[in-house]
Amino acid sequence: MATIYDVAELAGVSPATVSRVFNGTNVSEEKVAAVRNAAEKLKFTPNRTARTLRRQSSEVIALVIPDIENPYFTEMARGVEDVASEAGYSVVLCNSDAQVEKEATYLRIAIAENMSGVIIATADERSDLDGVLATGRPVVAVDRSTSYDIDSVTMANRSAGTSATRSLIDAGHRRIAYIGGPAHIDTAAERAAGWRSVLASAHPGHALDELERFTTFRVDGGRSAMEELLALREPPDAVVAGNNLIGVGAIQVLTEHGLTPPEVGVAVIGSLPFTTLSPTAVTVVRLPARHMGVTAARMLLDRIDGDTQPARTVVLRNEVQPASATRR
Amino acid sequence: MATIYDVAELAGVSPATVSRVFNGTNVSEEKVAAVRNAAEKLKFTPNRTARTLRRQSSEVIALVIPDIENPYFTEMARGVEDVASEAGYSVVLCNSDAQVEKEATYLRIAIAENMSGVIIATADERSDLDGVLATGRPVVAVDRSTSYDIDSVTMANRSAGTSATRSLIDAGHRRIAYIGGPAHIDTAAERAAGWRSVLASAHPGHALDELERFTTFRVDGGRSAMEELLALREPPDAVVAGNNLIGVGAIQVLTEHGLTPPEVGVAVIGSLPFTTLSPTAVTVVRLPARHMGVTAARMLLDRIDGDTQPARTVVLRNEVQPASATRR
DNA sequence: ATGAAAGCGCTAACAC
């Protein structure tokens, strides 16, 4: 690989001049031309590692998410990527697999590679951001909030829970269960709280506990919880799914039991990825995944550019698409 | 951030010794202890950028895929990631969006960042690997083959096409259409060829052209092609979908027209991601996405370790799951 | 506007 020294020699200038040409500072027209020419001839690509070492920062941001196979997060990733690459940054996708240890490893890498910032959907409430923050790098939390005083982009989780539940009530359902992600993740807890509050006021005095299930944010979680609910002496006549994958699992189980929605009512918090269901059968509370990614990326870039205002918290709205609505 | 010099000073040794401790070469027990101690105290993390610059290679591999939102590719990514991280490598996921230009940008970054290798599902037959290959970095092609003489992992695409089509014939369908990805992508062409050959021998003399559709490997591609097919004066009674997303799109349209499978027969090449359909309604030819990623990663690591044998071509088998089979 | 030179943090000869 050619270096700036090779280019400098061929162009008859100093390495510093070559560097300047590639960084857009004051160089005379002729020299610029000479350098570009030489660079072309040698197929020169500036070595980013060297630049990063020298500059102590690289145009790379880390996006740490708990499940790369969940379309919700890949959609978010697209949002991040679009904004970032527009600004000349690359995005490194890191899959923490919802494990704090893996997450920690990736954060360490982000530091060690001099990345300029991190956008993270934390694995857990035990996620440790001390290390990154100590280096002064900006960190933006997405999807889930943290106990740190940092920028965060979340959405109206509680209201997502209430909207989903209400649409089921409006459709005439009475015994409405909730299946959500791990109770210790704030999004899951908030959505459950929304469900609970609606039911509490609709049917005061009814016991809700046996209708509430906390599981993983994955298809198998939705499946097993739905099986449990169906095995109840008095099964629910509707269910709120706490995220897209839980929704898929729940619907799978219902279908297998011959209870295809809307026979049993289903409201999903999150878009049904690649659904093949009739769009009228299920209520969907669409989450602003992409928008979230876009917003987080913008905030992070601001910080990278030196913005020092107090930590901002952005809460995005959701969009309910009741079971009766027409497609798109 | 602390450097090896800081650690060296605190531990009372030379920087070289610190480096040795972190790279597992011969150092006396006491010094190892002293260094680890000092490192701990200073919260020292080796700076990878510097190491990379010095070593001229980094423990990062690039995985370039055309659609990060397609579960097929994320599943593959998981396979790559698992093998890579086991071996101490990180994986950078790059989304080419099926555009040769974006792909080229990422390949340039891979070079400029001294990454040690690339696994790529090319965007196109015009994909240009000259640059990376010229640097001597190993490149492994996955999913799609290339015109370069490099390791590649693909699967039995033609036979996937024939299996899918046969299962439809076995189920009693006669007028079987095919919707596939862009004709210039080899996987799409091969799968179509499989379909064509089965029909040609089953119904010799029948015209196939009007039943064959090439579109994008995305949901909207499947949707529009299915709409076209249904608009035919003599619509098909079954369809082979060339990939998972096309399958989703086709099934969506069929459902919207009240033709829920198996009313119209559907065979999908690729797993239906997060399907909520009854598993008995649709034939699925499962593709070894994860296995493909695993294999490619192993091959790449071999090459990184200096393996110089001639380029290998691995073709993986698929697994047919006919419409009547039970789940999982 | 341009060049000389120092140095980012690490590793790998090379000496001892």
Place this chain on the structure above:
DNA sequence: GTGTTAGCGCTTTCAT
């Protein structure tokens, strides 16, 4: 086994 030292390729003062 351990220290000394010379770079890896780039950017950035500081002179000129």
